[in-house]
Amino acid sequence: MLWACILLPQLAMDGVLRQRADAQAxxxxxxxxxxxxxxxxxxxGARALGLKPGQTLSAAQALSHxxxxxxxxLTAIDRCQQLLAAWAYGFSAQVSLHYPRCLLLEVxxxxxxxxxxxxxxxxxxxxxxxxxFRHRITVAPNPAAARVLANAHDGLAVSDTQTLRQTLERLxxxxxxxxxxVATALAxxxxxxxxxxxxxxxxxxxxxxxxxxxxxxxxxxGLRPLALDFYRPPDVFDARIELNxxxxxxxxxxxxxxxxxxxxxxxxAGRDSGVQRFTLHLEHRNRADSEVPVGLLGAEREAGMLxxxxxxxxxxxxxxxxxxxxxxxxxxxxxxTPEHRxxxxxxPQQSLPWEQLRERLRARLGDEAVxxxxxxxDHRPEHAWTAQPTxxxxxxxxxxxxxxxxxxxxxxEASLRILAGxxxxxxxxxxxxxxxxxxxxxxxRSGQRGWAFRTVGGEGPLLLxxxxx
Amino acid sequence: MTSxxxxxxxxxxxxxxxxxxxxxxxAAQPTGHAELDASLPAGGWPDSALSEILVAAPGIGELRxxxxxxxxxxxxxxxxxxxGPPHVPYPQAWLAAGVDLRxxxxxxxxGRDALWATEQCLRSGSCGAxxxxxxxxxxRALRRLQVAAETGRTLxxxxxxxxxxxxxxxxxxxxxxxxxxxxLRVLKCRGGLAPARPLQTAxxx
Numbered sequence: 001m002l003w004a005c006i007l008l009p010q011l012a013m014d015g016v017l018r019q020r021a022d023a024q025a026x027x028x029x030x031x032x033x034x035x036x037x038x039x040x041x042x043x044x045g046a047r048a049l050g051l052k053p054g055q056t057l058s059a060a061q062a063l064s065h066x067x068x069x070x071x072x073x074l075t076a077i078d079r080c081q082q083l084l085a086a087w088a089y090g091f092s093a094q095v096s097l098h099y100p101r102c103l104l105l106e107v108x109x110x111x112x113x114x115x116x117x118x119x120x121x122x123x124x125x126x127x128x129x130x131x132x133f134r135h136r137i138t139v140a141p142n143p144a145a146a147r148v149l150a151n152a153h154d155g156l157a158v159s160d161t162q163t164l165r166q167t168l169e170r171l172x173x174x175x176x177x178x179x180x181x182v183a184t185a186l187a188x189x190x191x192x193x194x195x196x197x198x199x200x201x202x203x204x205x206x207x208x209x210x211x212x213x214x215x216x217x218x219x220x221x222g223l224r225p226l227a228l229d230f231y232r233p234p235d236v237f238d239a240r241i242e243l244n245x246x247x248x249x250x251x252x253x254x255x256x257x258x259x260x261x262x263x264x265x266x267x268x269a270g271r272d273s274g275v276q277r278f279t280l281h282l283e284h285r286n287r288a289d290s291e292v293p294v295g296l297l298g299a300e301r302e303a304g305m306l307x308x309x310x311x312x313x314x315x316x317x318x319x320x321x322x323x324x325x326x327x328x329x330x331x332x333x334x335x336x337t338p339e340h341r342x343x344x345x346x347x348p349q350q351s352l353p354w355e356q357l358r359e360r361l362r363a364r365l366g367d368e369a370v371x372x373x374x375x376x377x378d379h380r381p382e383h384a385w386t387a388q389p390t391x392x393x394x395x396x397x398x399x400x401x402x403x404x405x406x407x408x409x410x411x412x413e414a415s416l417r418i419l420a421g422x423x424x425x426x427x428x429x430x431x432x433x434x435x436x437x438x439x440x441x442x443x444x445r446s447g448q449r450g451w452a453f454r455t456v457g458g459e460g461p462l463l464l465x466x467x468x469x
Numbered sequence: 470m471t472s473x474x475x476x477x478x479x480x481x482x483x484x485x486x487x488x489x490x491x492x493x494x495x496a497a498q499p500t501g502h503a504e505l506d507a508s509l510p511a512g513g514w515p516d517s518a519l520s521e522i523l524v525a526a527p528g529i530g531e532l533r534x535x536x537x538x539x540x541x542x543x544x545x546x547x548x549x550x551x552x553g554p555p556h557v558p559y560p561q562a563w564l565a566a567g568v569d570l571r572x573x574x575x576x577x578x579x580g581r582d583a584l585w586a587t588e589q590c591l592r593s594g595s596c597g598a599x600x601x602x603x604x605x606x607x608x609r610a611l612r613r614l615q616v617a618a619e620t621g622r623t624l625x626x627x628x629x630x631x632x633x634x635x636x637x638x639x640x641x642x643x644x645x646x647x648x649x650x651x652x653l654r655v656l657k658c659r660g661g662l663a664p665a666r667p668l669q670t671a672x673x674x
Contacts, residue, residue, distance in 0.1 A: 352593035354548055361576055361586055369577045373570050375560035385560045389571045394561065402532040402563065403556035447648030448528035466559060467528035 002108040002159060005146035006088070006124070007136040011101045013041045015080040016070045018132030019241050021255045026067035030057060040072040070244070077101075080133075083239070083263055085231040087131065090270035091124070096143070096228040102150070104143045104228065117157055131266065140164055144177075144219040144226050151175045161222055168220060169195035176220070182213055237267050237278075237330040246285075246322035250315055253282075253326060257314065258307050260328040265303035274299025274336035279329050280310060284321040292317055295367065296359055299334045305356055312363030379427045380435050381465060398423050399441065401451040401466030408463035411452055416462070417443045424456070441468070498624060501537020504668055505653070509642070510661025514538065517622040518641035518659070519615040525631045527555070529648040530670050533566075535626060539598065540567030542624075547597025550590045552576045553583040555602055572597075584610050591617035591625055598624040612639040646670065 008014070017023045026045035032038040037057035049064040060067070081097055088095045091114060094106035107120065114120040121137060128135045139157040140146035145164055149156055152175050158164045171194050174183045191197050197205075198217070206214055218224040241256040257280070268275055276299050280292040292313050300306065352360075361370050374390035376383060379397065381404055399420075421440030428435050437453040440462065444450065452462035479485045499506050499513040506513050514520055524531045539549050549572060551558070560570055578586045587601040591614060599618075603610065611627065618625040627640065634645055634656060643656040652667040 352595060354593070354595040357589060357593040357595055358574075360589060365576065365578050365582055365586065371575055371577075373558055373560055373563070373573050373575055375564060375570070381559070385557060387575075389573075391571070394564070397561060400559050400562040400565070401528075402536075402559060402566075403527065403554075404559040405556055444528075445649070446526055446529075447651055448526050450528055467556070469528050469530065469532040 001106055002111075002139055002141060003143040003146045004105045004107045004124075004137060004139045005099075005143070005150045006084075006103040006105070006128070007138075007147075007150040008084070008101050008103070008133055009136065010041065010134050011080055012072055012077050013043055014133045015076055017043060019256060019259060020244070023132075026051070026064075028060065028067055028069050029072040030069050031072040068244070079239070082234075083267070084131075084133065086233050086267045086270045087127070088270070089231060089233050090266075090272075091120075094228075095231040097231055098143070098226075098228050099147050102147060104146065107139065121155070121157075127266075131262070142219070142222045142226065143228060144216070145222065148175070148177050148220060151177065165221060169193065169198065173197060176216075178213060178216060179210075182209055185209075233267075233271050235333070237264055237275075237328070237333070239263050240325055240327040242325040243323065246324060248319060248322045250317075250319070253314065253323065254311065256326050257310060260326065261306040261310060262303045264328060264330060265301055265306060268301040268333065268336070271333065272336060273333040274301045275306070275330045275332070276300075276334055277330070277332045280314065281327040281329065282317075282319070282323045283325040283327065285324055287321055289327075290317060290320060290323075294363075297362075298355060299336050300359070301336055305359070309359055309363045312360070316364075379425050380433065381425075383428070383433070399468070401449075402469040403467040405465055405467075408453070408465045410460075411442070411444075411450070411462045411464045413444055415445045419443055419449070425453075426456075439465070498538070499541075500534075501541065502534075508655065508664040508668065510658055514624055515641040515659055516624070517619050519611065519618050519625040519627060519639070520642040521611075521627050521629060521638055521640035521644070523629055523631050523634050523643065523645045523656070525646060525648045529646055529651065531628060531646055534644075534646065534653070534670075535600070536563075536566035536568060538624075539573075540569075542597035543569035543572040545597070546572060548572050548574060548595060550574045550576060550596050550599045552587045552590065552599060552601040553578045554600070580604065584614070587625070588613055588617045591621045591623050594621035594623060596621070596623050598626065600626045600628070602628045608637065608639065615639045615641070 012029055016029065017027065024045050026049055027043045028039045028046050028051055029041040030037045031040040039051060039053050039055045039057065039060055041053055042051045046067050049067060051060050051063065051067065084103055085095050085097055088103050088105050092105040092107060092110045096104040098104055107117070111117060111120065114123065117139065124137060125135070136150050136154040138146050138149040138153055138155070139159070140149055141159065141161055141164055145168065148171065149158070149167065152171055158167055173186045173191055173193065176183070176194060186197065191200070202214065215224060219226050239260055241260060243256065247253055264275065264278070275296070277293070277295045280294065282290040282292070284290065292310070294310050294313050296309070358370050371387035372389040374386045374388050375392065375394055376386055376390065377392055377394055378384050385404070419441045422438035424438055426436045436456040438456060439451060439453045442450050442452050442462065449468035450464045451466035451468065452464045454462055497513065497516045500509070522531060522534065542549055544567070551573070554575060558575070563570060576586050576590070583601060584603060584606065587599055590596050590599045606627070606629070614625055614627065631645065640657070641659040645654040645656055647654065651670045653670050654667045655663040657663060
């Protein structure tokens with residue numbers, strides 16, 4: 001088995017930066033009690049101002065005022081890890097979050113589909129960059145070795161145990177992931193590299209150091225298996241982006257929205273499912289969330305399309321109050337079936353398939369605005385059609401007009417010519433919509449042909465019910 | 470000083486364009502009415518373009534004019550979209566005309582939304598024909614439809630009242646349907662002269 005380790009050296013910073021439109025603006029993450037706020041991490045923009053991790057906030061503010069701050073939020077980091085695990089699950093069935101800020105993937109069994117490794121690696125890097133995370137990737141025959149190699153290398157792929165041993169032996173002791181006091185003790189003993197450490201007698205090491213040290217070394221060399229708990233994707237997608245200021249316009253919501261729909265698409269691709277119905281919650285201060293439900297006719301998972309549709313629905317909403325946070329919740333995740341396509345399409349220039357066009361129209365015009373047409377086996381004209389296509393055998397009937405008027409219209413024309421009729425339509429006594437009418441084909445003076453009726457036994461003018469257009 | 474130039478030399482140098490040299494294009498989109506096909510320069514509807522049908526009043530054959538085309542398109546599995554139809558299409562009549570209702574979609578929209586929906590349908594290229602009934606469409610709106618029809622290579626039909634005949638239009642083909650006498654006039658057709666003589670619509674109704 002081959003294990004890839006994706007190390008995320010700046011997970012907390014990336015997790016905050018990707019929610020902001022301008023990633024270059026100076027930003028510092030703060031931790032510690034309110035009396036003594038300490039800079040936990042800074043981005044390159046902030047570093048250029050002279051800020052360093054470990055400084056107190058007051059010291060940093062003495063240097064400059066032109067930087068933004070955010071909390072070093074452990075739950076946000078955990079959410080980022082879960083998202084990345086869901087993304088990685090699309091590439092491998094065995095994904096583990098065993099080590100903090102790090103993804104472990106079993107890649108050998110995935111090489112048949114995504115391989116060879118250089119191409120697979122390039123794809124992983126490309127998608128991670130698109131998601132907004134900096135990363136280091138290494139591959140080794142066991143997960144612990146892959147993690148340790150990521151401490152010192154990026155892009156290194158070791159596939160057999162012999163080479164792994166040679167590579168590991170050159171690593172300095174402090175990079176091996178040993179406890180800090182053990183690493184210090186070894187350094188004081190004059191042991192600089194793993195090679196020197198392995199040359200020492202095992203019984204001596206077992207006496208001098210805790211048992212965990214030998215265990216760790218054996219795991220590194222693949223002599224001892226490492227028990228991993230594997231990631232299992234949740235059944236519900238729930239992501240939230242807290243905005244760092246109060247947003248009152250739709251335009252400013254689009255960037256976080258694009259992130260959320262992009263994350264949703266990555267998550268869906270990992271599960272190989274689609275989404276048919278999801279809700280966008282806009283959180284306000286001191287009042288209930290505004291909800292934007294988005295419903296699709298079929299399961300979809302294309303990021304750009306999800307974004308466009310949600311945007312269409314969002315633009316119809318009047319924001320009742322400033323928005324503090326955006327949350328996307330998707331509960332129904334049906335399996336995704338890709339659409340069948342012809343190899344030789346009759347319209348090669350076809351840019352937008354009908355399903356996507358229909359969703360776009362529904363998003364702007366309303367759910368009921370796009371429908372089909374079907375015939376029903378009923379003689380009453382107002383019951384003869386439905387909005388769903390049907391394939392019923394129809395009883396034979398007389399000539400029918402191409403247009404049917406919603407409401408019959410009184411024909412008050414003197415020179416009306418009756419061309420044919422009467423055709424008696426009498427039906428519906430069983431469902432309360434009783435109809436007894438005599439229909440005539442009429443022609444007006446200007447040459448229009450209509451379909452008009454008079455209720456049996458009734459008086460008054462003919463009522464126009466359709467046009468023979 | 471003038472020099473005598475023989476006609477052959479001018480023609481050989483291709484510096485004179487000969488109007489008669491236009492070859493009649495093969496009828497990619499026949500209307501289904503032989504007499505109308507014969508009088509149109511393309512031998513049918515102008516492909517990937519907007520055709521305008523100006524109707525004096527409802528009920529004078531405006532659907533019968535298009536039904537053969539729609540029947541042909543839906544039988545080939547192409548989708549036909551009606552954007553904002555003025556009335557409910559009576560399915561029995563459309564079926565009797567040979568239109569396959571499984572490939573027919575109706576979009577309920579009015580005003581600017583209808584124009585937007587028409588343009589989206591045309592531009593997508595996933596429809597065989599798009600029919601619309603714009604109420605107040607100006608020159609610019611029609612030009613957008615014409616460009617969208619070209620982009621998506623789709624047949625576009627716009628039904629408009631007869632009063633619009635006086636206004637210029639970017640449509641590739643403009644037809645007028647008169648109620649009495651029942652006739653069809655070609656106001657404008659791209660790529661040729663409009664036939665001077667009106668066609669009797671009674672022939673196909």
